[in-house]
Structures are given as structure tokens and as C-alpha cells.
Amino acid sequence: MYDEKLLQEVTAKAQTWLSDSYDEQTRAEVQAMLDNEDKTELVESFYKILEFGTGGLRGIMGAGCNRMNIYTVGSATQGLANYLKEAFKDLGRQISVVVGHDVRNNSRLFAETVANIFSANGIKVYLFEGPRPTPEVSYAIRRLGCQSGVNITASHNPKIYNGYKAYWDDGAQVVAPHDVNIINHVNAIEDVRDIKFNGNPDLIQIIGEDIDAPYIEDIATLSLSPEVNKKYHDLKIVYTPIHGVGRYIVPRSIERWGFDNIIHVPEQDVMSGEFPTVESPNPENPSAMAMAIAKAEEVDADLVLASDPDADRIGLVIKNTKGKYELVNGNQIQIIFLYYLMVRNRELGRLTGDEYIVKTIVTSETIAKIARKEGIKMFDCYTGFKWIATVMREMEGKGRYLGGGEESYGFLPETFARDKDSVSSIPLMCEIAAWAKDKGMTLNDLFIDLYINYGYSKERGISVVRPGKSGADEIAQMMVNFRENPQQTIDGSPVVLIKDFQKLEQRDMRTGEVTKLDMPVTSNVLQYYTEDGTKVSIRPSGTEPKIKFYIEVHDTLDKKENYDAKNEWADQKIDRICQSLGIA
Numbered sequence: 001m002y003d004e005k006l007l008q009e010v011t012a013k014a015q016t017w018l019s020d021s022y023d024e025q026t027r028a029e030v031q032a033m034l035d036n037e038d039k040t041e042l043v044e045s046f047y048k049i050l051e052f053g054t055g056g057l058r059g060i061m062g063a064g065c066n067r068m069n070i071y072t073v074g075s076a077t078q079g080l081a082n083y084l085k086e087a088f089k090d091l092g093r094q095i096s097v098v099v100g101h102d103v104r105n106n107s108r109l110f111a112e113t114v115a116n117i118f119s120a121n122g123i124k125v126y127l128f129e130g131p132r133p134t135p136e137v138s139y140a141i142r143r144l145g146c147q148s149g150v151n152i153t154a155s156h157n158p159k160i161y162n163g164y165k166a167y168w169d170d171g172a173q174v175v176a177p178h179d180v181n182i183i184n185h186v187n188a189i190e191d192v193r194d195i196k197f198n199g200n201p202d203l204i205q206i207i208g209e210d211i212d213a214p215y216i217e218d219i220a221t222l223s224l225s226p227e228v229n230k231k232y233h234d235l236k237i238v239y240t241p242i243h244g245v246g247r248y249i250v251p252r253s254i255e256r257w258g259f260d261n262i263i264h265v266p267e268q269d270v271m272s273g274e275f276p277t278v279e280s281p282n283p284e285n286p287s288a289m290a291m292a293i294a295k296a297e298e299v300d301a302d303l304v305l306a307s308d309p310d311a312d313r314i315g316l317v318i319k320n321t322k323g324k325y326e327l328v329n330g331n332q333i334q335i336i337f338l339y340y341l342m343v344r345n346r347e348l349g350r351l352t353g354d355e356y357i358v359k360t361i362v363t364s365e366t367i368a369k370i371a372r373k374e375g376i377k378m379f380d381c382y383t384g385f386k387w388i389a390t391v392m393r394e395m396e397g398k399g400r401y402l403g404g405g406e407e408s409y410g411f412l413p414e415t416f417a418r419d420k421d422s423v424s425s426i427p428l429m430c431e432i433a434a435w436a437k438d439k440g441m442t443l444n445d446l447f448i449d450l451y452i453n454y455g456y457s458k459e460r461g462i463s464v465v466r467p468g469k470s471g472a473d474e475i476a477q478m479m480v481n482f483r484e485n486p487q488q489t490i491d492g493s494p495v496v497l498i499k500d501f502q503k504l505e506q507r508d509m510r511t512g513e514v515t516k517l518d519m520p521v522t523s524n525v526l527q528y529y530t531e532d533g534t535k536v537s538i539r540p541s542g543t544e545p546k547i548k549f550y551i552e553v554h555d556t557l558d559k560k561e562n563y564d565a566k567n568e569w570a571d572q573k574i575d576r577i578c579q580s581l582g583i584a
Helices: 004-015 024-035 040-046 070-087 107-120 132-144 178-187 209-221 226-231 246-256 286-299 330-347 366-374 383-397 422-438 443-454 467-485 560-581
Strands: 056-060 098-103 124-128 148-152 161-167 206-209 237-240 262-264 303-307 315-320 325-327 355-362 377-381 400-406 410-412 456-467 494-499 504-508 513-514 528-530 535-540 546-555
Touching: 004 024, 004 040, 024 040, 040 422, 040 467, 056 070, 070 107, 070 148, 070 178, 070 237, 098 107, 098 132, 107 124, 107 148, 107 161, 107 206, 124 132, 132 148, 132 161, 132 209, 148 206, 148 262, 178 377, 209 246, 209 422, 226 422, 237 286, 246 262, 246 422, 262 286, 262 330, 262 400, 286 303, 286 315, 286 325, 286 535, 303 422, 315 422, 315 443, 330 355, 330 366, 330 400, 330 422, 330 443, 355 366, 355 383, 366 422, 377 383, 383 400, 383 410, 410 422, 422 443, 443 560, 456 467, 456 560, 467 494, 467 528, 467 546
Parallel strands: 098 124, 098 148, 124 206, 237 262, 237 303, 355 377, 355 400
Antiparallel strands: 056 161, 148 161, 303 315, 315 325, 400 410, 456 546, 494 504, 494 528, 504 513, 528 535, 535 546
16 A cells, blocks of 8 residues: 555654653554554654644644644744744843643643743743633734744644644734744754753743633624614524633623623533534534524524634524525625625714725635725735735734635634634624614525625535545645646636636636736635636645635626525536536
């Protein structure tokens, strides 16, 4: 199954992990892999080094250089510490960082390991007392005036994963030049003995409620319709944290906005890295939302809301035209958030002409249509909230940020944090539901209304999973094939524009003209645009073993009665597109 050269390489790497520089349990796990006749686990654990990418680390937990463990976490932290001391050598005061973590198995162990290494390097550490939302780590960095931060989380990945997110002094994940510089410093850690594991307790300060309270209060200032919230305070809201960190802080945030009828899903209030009631703790998966939907049916809820394990993403379920609870996709979530923020600010007379919104390039173009009609500037950026935060940083002092998000269920309505935030997004969605109700509409009615006014669209994301080394090779080849043999038509409509963000160029297929794309760096993303308004985006995931396809189709909607038929038309069209792309 594996060639001899590869087996020799992974065996040699694994044998270095048998030295007494590693703990006894790790050595035993590695020896078991070496002794096993089936070399699959050995190869997967050692065929490469778990790379510290532009956002940090993410991988399966276990022993080995391609796994999440205290040594790969330690190497990342030592490299980051070394770079911080270089980057802030003229700071004039002690360098400080925030360290947080989610509820996953080993998250506390990894967080304490990170805190110890930073403190051993003379860096002040603010360590959260327990699990906290990812956006609260970003918030704390800004509030405490820190130079960096680390959050231990794998977001909504399956339970075998964990991860490491690195932040800079603006509370956003690191970008150029710091990302590359950190990677270089991490790669320079060649020996586990270079990692300073023995912490200095005097430099570690535990934080908790002293950050929670102001975070909740700052989020409350985002409300645009407090009188409506008061009027509909008893809105029936089913909320589930899906076993994650949102359990305590999200209900508290909802209540602070004036809503007092929060209905829990008790089985999923259990904070556990085993995620016992779901196969995958991802609010975009219907199975993860099934228990909350059942609870909503039981109580006839107005809406269902969820946060993922680290409480940065939001899930939403509403009643459709037939009165059935239906999962809202990530694009629709962005559409409704940004629509409300633009329209409600206009209603309140708060638009001055310098407002702007941000979306990612794979997120629905309906948002751009709404922004144009409402006279709001819109920025497109790459996938990942670090790029939304980059726009925010560049626009400071030049414009007022209304909100930004991406189709992967992440939204940020504030500037005091710089990562997607369900703790603020969830009460905001409750407010939108109350605002719609005050106008005699449900959230579903609101969707239909905006589709009539701004144009109809439907989006679908498809992920093709290909795990392991062979999978990574297959994904790479798929991208090559789509570039070298581009689609000429999609569902019978000619492709009129191809954007290749790896080359930073776009080609008009009608004229052959090639122009440059105005983006800060290259990215492995390919987009097709057709004559009938279809947009297809293709990119490999940066954090998971999958290639992602983002399909959106557009049309007009003339009246409410035709909405269900239009949805059926769109679903059939997207199915045909999937077949033509070979991903059906």
C-alpha cells in the first residue's frame, strides 16, 4: 500500500519520538504504531509535520508530528513567543497575550501548555478560567491591550480534532507579514528541547467574569430596536449550544437584549468534547439541529438558534410557507443580517454615506444587490474572518462598519471583536424576528419580501471529503483539472467570466480580455460566472480534508405565491449543475 521510501521516512521520524524528551504515554503510542503491521496510522501521523498555517493549527489529536498534541502545540507557541519578542522588542512594557479554549477533549491541557510556554518566555498571560467563545478571546485582546492571543479550538469539526488559532494585537487572526514571520519562527523549532514547557505562575493571570460582563454590555449596545424587543420580549426562542461554550453566555446575551422566553434543549446543554447527541457539532447540518427542531415543534417556537462548540458560528431554523421548520443556509443568514442592518439604519436616519459592509467572495451576490440599492459600500474579501478584519482595520477612521460575514455561518455585527461572533449575532437575529413580527411578518415572509424587492437567489455549498495523503493529492489534482479544462457552459448557459485568484486574474470569455484582480494576496480559488447569473466557486478547505463547491443561482420573484415554485426550480437547477461538475 505504501512505498518503501515513504515507510522509511515515517519510521525514522517516529523513532525520534521514542526519546526521553517525550512523555511516557506519547512514547507508548508511537511504539504501538511502529509495532502494528498495518502502517496506516503511522503514515498518517508522521508523513508530514502539522503545518502552522496562516491561521494556526488544526488536526486530529494523537501522537505524531502530524497530530495535535502538547508537542506540536508547544512548537507553535514557542515559535510565536520568539516572534513576539522580536516584533515588540521596542514596546517599552511587558508583552502580554490572552489564552482561551473551547470544550473539546484536551483543550484545557493545550491551553495551559500554551500559557506555561508563554510565561516561561517572560510573556504576561491572561488565561481564561474555563471554556469561552472564540470571539471573546478576540474581545479580550483588544480590551486588555495585548499584543497577541491564542484560542484552542477546532470550531465545529468532529470530536477527534482540535486546533490552535493565533491572533494579533487588533484581535484579528494574523495576516501578512506576521503570518509568514510566525511560520518561519515555528519552523525553526527543530528540537522539542527548544520548547520552554516550565511556566512561570507569576506571569499567568486568570480572567473570567471581569471580561464576560463588559463583553455582554458592549454587545447590548448593538441593538437597533430596543423598544420592539421589549414589546415582543416573550418571543419563543429555542436555543442550543450543541454541547459548546455558548451554554452560559449566549442566553445571558439574549436576555440582556430584552428577550426572556429562552427554551433550552437540556440534553445539548451538557458541555462536552464528546458531543454526545450529535455525530458532528455543526449547526449547518440538519442532524445537529434535529433535537432543537423537535423542541421547537413541541412548543411552537418562533425561531430556533444554535451556536457551534466555540460559539463563533450561528445556526438558524425558521418556519417555511407550509409551517414546517426549515434550516436556513449560511448565505441566507448573511443576507438577512446585512439587509436588516442597512434597512434599519436607514429607517432610523443613521446613514451618512460613509457606511460599509463586508462579505467574502464565495458569499451570495444578493448582498451586493441590496447594498447597491441601499447606497452602501460593499467590500469583497477572501474566505476567513481574518480578511474581513483586514478590511475593518484598513477602514478605521474612513467609514462606519455595519456588519460583515461569510456563507459558512459566521457573522460579526461589532467592531470591538474581530472574529465571527454568535454571542452578538444570536440576539441580533432575535431582534430581527421581533422587528419582522412588529411589521406583521415572520422571518420567512421577510426573506420573500427582500427577494421580490432585490432579486431572488438560492445557494448551496457542497463539500467533497478526501481524507489523508491520497485525499490531499486528489484534491490538488481536481483543482488542476478545473483550471486546465475550464467549464464552457453550466446547465446550458455559457460561462462568460472566469476568476482565478491563484493567478489574480479574470478572463472575459466573450472577448478574451484578461484583467487583474485587486486582492492583497493569491488564493487557491476558482470562480465561474454564466450568462444566466449562475456563480460557481471552487476551493480546497484550508482546515479540513475537503474541496468545497459554492453554487448560487439567480432569477426574479414577482409575488409571494410563487416562492415555493421558485425554490423548487432553483433546487433542480443546482442539482443539474452538481451533475455537470461531477459532484452529484
